[in-house]
Amino acid sequence: QVQLVESGGGLVQAGGSLRLSCAASGRTFSSYGMGWFRQAPGKEREFVATITWSGGSTRYAKSVQGRFTISRDNAKNMVYLQMNSLKPEDTAVYYCGARTMEPGTSRDEYTYWGQGTQVTVSS
Numbered sequence: 001q002v003q004l005v006e007s008g009g010g011l012v013q014a015g016g017s018l019r020l021s022c023a024a025s026g027r028t029f030s031s032y033g034m035g036w037f038r039q040a041p042g043k044e045r046e047f048v049a050t051i052t053w054s055g056g057s058t059r060y061a062k063s064v065q066g067r068f069t070i071s072r073d074n075a076k077n078m079v080y081l082q083m084n085s086l087k088p089e090d091t092a093v094y095y096c097g098a099r100t101m102e103p104g105t106s107r108d109e110y111t112y113w114g115q116g117t118q119v120t121v122s123s
Contacts, residue, residue: 033052
């Protein structure tokens, strides 16, 4: 069982930066693949970034490639999403998800979710 709590969202101007955090409970956190997803109003929850249990491999959606960076600290049970050069189209609720296998890009593959944190980018 893993419980996830996201934080770090807020209001930022276009071109600005935010760092999202996801705090995980559970002794086996280091064995979970982790992902960040986002959901804008009226849209489906979409893949943003994933990171393997070791942190050795990451993947990104094309829309955020080169601007966002996912990382994790297994000693602290934390996953992060550094978001730079933010655009108004990045506005969404951001969720972190966990699964007991290597991470995928489909939200249906994830077992555990946090409550989300709102990111709003003004133009």
